[in-house]
Amino acid sequence: MIWFWIAMTVSCTVIDAFLPYYLLIWFSGGALAALLFAWAGFSTPIQFVVFFVVSLALMAFIGRHINARLLRSETEMETNIDEMMGKIATVVMAIGAGSAGRVALKGTTWRAVLNDETATAAVGEKVTVVSIEGVTLTVKKE
Numbered sequence: 001m002i003w004f005w006i007a008m009t010v011s012c013t014v015i016d017a018f019l020p021y022y023l024l025i026w027f028s029g030g031a032l033a034a035l036l037f038a039w040a041g042f043s044t045p046i047q048f049v050v051f052f053v054v055s056l057a058l059m060a061f062i063g064r065h066i067n068a069r070l071l072r073s074e075t076e077m078e079t080n081i082d083e084m085m086g087k088i089a090t091v092v093m094a095i096g097a098g099s100a101g102r103v104a105l106k107g108t109t110w111r112a113v114l115n116d117e118t119a120t121a122a123v124g125e126k127v128t129v130v131s132i133e134g135v136t137l138t139v140k141k142e
Contacts, residue, residue, distance in 0.1 A: 001044055005035035005051075022066065030055030081132050088126050089139060095121040103127060103137060112137040 008031035016024040034051040042050075084105065092109055095101030097120050103112040114121060115130055115138050127139035 001038045001047060002035065005031050005038055005047070009035060022063070026055045026058040026063065027051075029058045084129050084132060084137075087129050088142070089129060089137070091121045091123055091125045091127060094123055095127075095139075100136065103139060105129065105137070110137045111135055112139050114138075115140045 009028050012024040012028040012031060016022065016028065030051040030053075033054040034047040037047050037050045087105060089103035089105040089110070089112070091101060091112075092104045093102035095103075095112055095114050097114075098117045100111050100113050101121065102109045104110075112127070113136060114127075119141060121127055121139075121141055126142045128142060129137050130140050131138040
């Protein structure tokens, strides 16, 4: 049974390394514990009980800790949208009063509207991103 538990430990660990989430790592730990019991000479039924108990304990205690750490809302993940807020863009297609134009920002051109519908922005002017909705930037003149 020792070779079975070695194969189980290695295969669960290797397969889990290619998965985008933790699915088999708990069984790797259980198989490692069962391997130690097999090496110590315990019977096969006891090895399987150890395997299941240790695997479930790892899922319950460590899994809860990992999920709490990964899913905590104290620090929100910054997205590209958050990164673009407040950045300076250059008008590349004039923005008319109440109509859209285009601005260059971070190597890409974006559809843009001014936050003041009565204002206009000429080509080459600098504007600041104040909000983003879909693929349209709302900008204000500097």
